[in-house]
Amino acid sequence: MCPVSDARFFNDEPVDGSPNAPDLLGRQQYAKHASTLLHRVREQSESGVLALIGPWGSGKSSVLQMVMQQLRQAELAEPTGQARRFRWRPRRRPAAEDTPHTQWSVAELNPWMYSDVESLALALFSEIRGALPKGAHGSEVRRKLGEFAQSISPLGKLTSLIGLDSSDLIKHVGDRISGDTSASAAKHAAEAALRRADRPVLVVMDDLDRLTPEELLVVFKLVRLVGHLPNIYYMISFDEQTLLDVLQRSDLVGDSDHRAREFLEKIIQVRLDLPAFRDRDTAAMGIRSLNALLDAHGLAMTPGEERRFSEAYFRHLQDRLQTPRAIKRYFGQADATLGSLAGNVDLVDFLIVTFLRTNEPGVYRLLGRHRAELTGTSIATAVRRSTQPGERAEHWQTRLRTAGVAEGNIDGVLNLLALLFPTVQQDLGNGGDTKAAAQRRGIGSADYFDRYMVFGVPGDDLSEAAFDQALAQLNAGVPEEEAAELLLRLCEDTHRITRRIQHRRRRTIPADTGTTSSQTGQPDHPRRRGSDAEASSSTARIAGPSPQARGRHRPRRVHRPGARDISAGVGATSFPARQRTWRSDRPCGPWSSGVVEGHVNRIKMLKRRMFGRAGFHLLRKRALFAPLLARQRADQAGVSLGLCGPARCQARTPSRSLCCSRSVGHGG
Known part of the structure; x- marks a missing residue:
């Protein structure tokens, strides 16, 4: 039985591995690998950009959710801060399978909501400030980040970030002109505060491939220039081919796939390709x-x-x-x-x-x-x-x-x-x-x-359920609404209802009521037919009584005058007798389809001989008129097709060699 969650066809939200959204593709292991790699990047660099790359619909958002969940739920394995400095044993570089000991702050940024670098920068600093922990260090970092945002943003957009009204606008203009509010000084102060806090922050940006060329360049400018701060790391996701197509539509890269890839290499520090969907x-x-x-x-x-x-x-x-x-x-x-x-x-x-x-x-x-x-x-x-x-x-x-x-x-x-x-x-x-x-x-x-x-x-x-119910009512002799509807449809669309009844009879006729092995795929075994006697009696009501049950018999074979009995003669005493005995044991009676099969094989042989050499018209003449021509030639030679006896062979000497050579039991 499938899990109940598999039937959630209409839920397009990313999965996080929880019981309500289980990980059916085994991406938890890859998310753990990405988290461990994030710690290794922090040990070697103050800031970095990691890119999760995969096609649309491959599960990039789900992997990002799992990475953020693991970082948020990670607990400290040992005390941090001053206590770690007085350890007498040296620090060991964590292996790939070790559990990281650093707590991360996670901030999510949706770049779709912003169209210029100033608004996006303000949103970035706002998300980082919201992700920092409460406390003295966090308050200082938030204040320094706010000052840096003030120094790089116009006053009109700054009011939306820090909530200035028109009465305070003139005062802040004077403060920015008279004070030391240069962008470089504010950035240095924010960098120093982030280093003292020693708390890494991961900024997650998803679906960058859906941005316009101008918006995409704004995001990359923010990531590599404005937002390049200590302990600030970025994890972005996109479809590589789509992103390259977007970059090629920009004036910076132009219509060059090689230049677009080189531009990406300058932005991205670590590339994470999503596992292949095998x-x-x-x-x-x-x-x-x-x-x-x-x-x-x-x-x-x-x-x-x-x-x-x-x-x-x-x-x-x-x-x-x-x-x-x-x-x-x-x-x-x-x-x-x-x-x-x-x-x-x-x-x-x-x-x-x-x-x-x-x-x-x-x-x-x-x-x-x-x-x-x-x-x-x-x-x-x-x-x-x-x-x-x-x-x-x-x-x-x-x-x-x-x-x-x-x-x-x-x-x-x-x-x-x-x-x-x-x-x-x-x-x-x-x-x-x-x-x-x-x-x-x-x-x-x-x-x-x-x-x-x-x-x-x-x-x-008529639906299949109503059709079956109507047939059951007519069979039981208790017609109701469904039966009346069926009879009405039968009058209006006779051929269609008749075909449906015939198809229904074919589906209900079992193998032991006259159906051959070619129809059912099962061998005609006597023990099987005998063991299914009970099933045949239960299905006889659906398929109808057999001809013998209705008191009817198969038509007798009419003896044609002048025709020879196949049981007479030297050449017909052995094989035809065995053939007749074998036929009598068959469920289909004494009749045979050998003549039809012979004609079918003859036509197939003609078609294969003429394949690629002649058209349909010649094939039609050879298939239909060749037997007639052969019969005429035989009559002219004095030989009737079908059967021949010794007396006729002696009477018609021109065809004696041909006839006797093809007859069993005749002398040369």
Whole structure:
């Protein structure tokens, strides 16, 4: 059973490893590594900038939350201050696995709220002052930082920071002119106060890649120039490629990827790349999310559905769902629209359609425009069949390009459409079974297509639960509202309701009531049929009585005049007798499909011989007219096709060698 937290598809807040927001990807260990690295940077430098780099949706904000939580919850392992100076043993540099002994103050700054360097600098000093601990040293540092902020900020913006009114404005102007309030002196005083406090402060800035080029340069100017103070450290996060694109749009860097990377190297001191989201992690998170989705709606997948979804997910969907946010967003969209469709559509088709709707909205709109062609109900079926499969595949690729699909994703999206629609599968040169799509209530059937488009059962349709209830009422002879609705639909849309009843009968006919092993996938074993006698009696009411139970018999074979009994003759005394005995033991009776199989094999042989050499018209002539021509030649030679006897061979000597050489039991 999945954890309950996995079903929180609509919560996009960062996780911190708590019971309410557990760490499912094992990022706590990496957050601990980042915290330890932060202590090592402090030992070697008075200030520094660390960058957490990863693509959008990969979990950068979650790692930042875990790092801040570990720093805030860290307790001192030994007394600090003067007591540490009189230790007789030397200080040992902490190893990577040791627990840090320094307490940190954490300040969060959202640069989105400020557009110029003065406002952002005031906000930075305000956050640092708020993060400092209470006490004598903290009060002094806060006062010095406030003076430094006053020296670098205009008076209009300074009033918003320290709360000056218009009556005090003239007084502060005179104080700044007459006193020693230069920016350099104020900065030196703030640096001295921060060194005496000996309390490191971590300033966290998230999502810098979403800023404009001007705002991004303001942040970097603040971090490396104005905010470069002792015991002040910065941890920023961004998507590297997006940030480089933003920098290339600025006048400072220009359209040069190399210059943009060099500019980043001057700003960032330590680079922290987020751990890769492996295929194994993608599969594990996808399975957890799928199980949570099924549990939330009380559904379960059959083995056949599991195979179909595994083929679609691991061959096509997994390459597009490469971040935790993408997986969560995908299954969240499925959870949002599955409610009224549960039990009324094929679950695998629904998940594939949800992926197209979420990641390829142009393709999803394309489905509605080509509904008739996709479901095989188009009036242009003859024109479609006259074209080659390769031409139809290229036509679909052109449609996908027009719908906005990237060039590298066209083949994958086209294969997803082939999994949904048998007509597209036929256009790609493969066989497609339209009856199988209708049997599973797939989108490839015209009877169920609209359900996937309206996210529910339309008003002119009956849900599966109402349909089953109506059939049960009619079977019991107690018609109610559902049965009356079914009869009304049967009058209005006879073919559709009839098809649904036939599909329902196919799903309910068991293997021991005449279904062969090719339909059920199980061998025709006598012990299995005997052990399932109780199950066959319970399902006979659904599938209907057998012909023998209704008092009917199979039609007898009519003896044709002039036809020879296959049981007579020397060559027919052994093999046909054994064949007839073997057939009598089969559940299907004494009939055989050998003739049909022979014709099928003959046509396949012709098609393979003519592949790439001739067209469809020649194949049609050879498949349909070749047996007639052969019969005419045989009649002209005096040999009737089918059976021949010794007397006929003696009477017609021109064909004696041909006939007798192909007859069993005849002399040469």
